[in-house]
Amino acid sequence: MKSWLISLGAFAAISLSGAGLSPARANPGDFDHWLKSFRAEAASAGISDSVLDEALTGLSINPRVYELNDNQPEFARGVWDYLDSAVSATRINNGKTKYLENQRLFSLIEDAYGVDAEIIAAIWGLESSYGAIMGDYDAIQALATLAFEGRRTGYGRSQLIGALKIIQHGYATRSELKGSWAGAMGHTQFIPTTYLSYAIDHDGDGRRDIWSNLGDVFASTANYLSVSGYRANEPWGVEVRLPSGFDYSLADSDVKKAVVEWAAGGVEAIRGPGLIERFDPNMRGRLIIPAGARGPAFIVFDNFGAILKYNRSTSYALAVSLLSEEIAGRSGAVTASWPRDDRPLTLEERKALQQALKDRGFDPGPVDGIIGAGTKRALRAWQQQAGLPADGYASAAVLEALR
Template sequence: MKKILSVILGLGLSCSAIANEVSFEEYVDALKQQALEQGISQDTVNQAFEGVTYRPRAVSSDRNQPEKKLTLDEYIPRAVPDWKVKQARDLYNKHYTELKRIGDEYGVQPQYIVALWGVESNFGALTGGYSVIDALSTLAYEGRREAFFRKEALAALTILDEGHITAEAMKGSWAGAMGQPQFMPSSFLAYAADGNGDGKKDIWNTKADVFASAANYLSQSGWDDTYTWGRQVQVPESVDISMQGREAEKGKYLQEWSKLGITRYDGRPLPKLDNDIQAWLIMPDDHHGRTYLVYNNYNVLMKWNRSYYFALAVSHLADRIKY
């Protein structure tokens, strides 16, 4: 057991050697021991790992991420089709009272809460059918990202120990992303919120908790509901493309970008704000593709998911909910 624990703690064998050195059952036994040593109750550990199963499909999904890269012109219509826009507007109107209450509490415009909900899980319809404990235990044992998935497995056990969900009901994606906002367990512990005051943070079934958790994530990450996310722009050939990027030093105020000849996509001047705002020029494909000026709210969306395409899908859906 000591040798196996040393593997889990990253002190003994290399991560890639784990599956060759110990069985899945031995690895899980050591993971249970570590959980107990970190204060997780015996009852929680017993319930969480009852019937735990190695899931080869989770491993194959992790190893075989799609390689084909779509352009934004191809991706945005697929990610934000008209039917999703209609559904988003209908749900925005249906839940507006609750969304407005939560949005006001956290300082986040309700359309962004709905847009995240739609892009992450198709408004709760696609949340994944894996046991989170199965998925995380499998991926930790597989070893490619052992430390990351071990940490997430221990976080999932903490969630169970706090009583927010049962082990049987804790379902998620092959990677362990959970519930309607698709939070990893560590994100749940950091940002999940009780939106209806019942003492639980149920991101699987309780919409108020889903909305509050998404809003809390954005709020804690620096969201400012005074502003939008950014806009698509036209950039003259005279602008040096090395100016694009989200590094802090590349931010310029809108009027600075305007003086360089950048306009809104329809050719109108950039907005003149009473309090000018910093923006970053991004070209997620290349300088021949779509170009945007983005504000810090966009940078916050990138904290949620480090994909330019994800953040743009959420931003476009939010815009279409409102306009």
């Protein structure tokens, strides 16, 4: 989650229309009315009047938040473009340097929480470029903007109340709550409720400081991953080669098979020893094809799922996994070619694809432009009926065929 802050003013009408909101609905009077209602909700959640006065007085919406919410790079860019940036030579080299500089601390955290140090370092690199870019948004304003209007009002309200609790408990001051456009904060970008539940005071100084104390940062990140099911010294996954005529409908989040079953079906590791030789034959994993049948394929295991709980984007989890390999001194390069001639769909095109599926009787769930599990299942069902590879990949060619 990355951020820039712009003021409400001359760009409001343009920004709000780009986010699917009418300027009339987002005028200051409407927001002030909403804020009074939210203040009552926050008070019922135990937030004191003094904190509410301090945090909410003079608050306004930030239209840039709506734009970024609709165009998150993990979802709006081709996975190859995202990985080019996320696992760039600069990020790899900086990661190796930061890893060595903090090796003793990383080792302590790894031993204490059972989370591989290179994974913590990779998340640090992805979330804030190793602390260089933590975001300068006012988290209270950003979260109030999301809570007021749009598709994430529930998220915005819960996280705004969480941020107010951080202030009320004295964990951070109002002015310290800076971060991304989505209210994520610190070196590894914790949202407020995650901070309240999982942040750790590693050095025992009485503060859970994810903004400037690397011990607290690494321990908090490891704690969250550990609770999410991550286990040290277990693989995140492996790039694989699929056999001719492979049934792409098996690339479903609900389909998990033992390594021995994948191998028996003709799935092979691209580099190094085979699947059976490399992994516990009974370990269960699922197949992902982030760019559809034309792109690379991976078998991923439970540790990949734990990373996904940090950020529900396959591109993000793959970037963390590949970057961690490089930081640890192993090759994280993807061998198979990405379909770089493909064009990622715009938000409106993603919505159009979902609506076209719904019109044909294949229910994708909400028509919200988010290509999640429901949309992929509906798309696979349509592809099977149309005699196409059922990879569930939303491309411009597929949209044209649906139309």
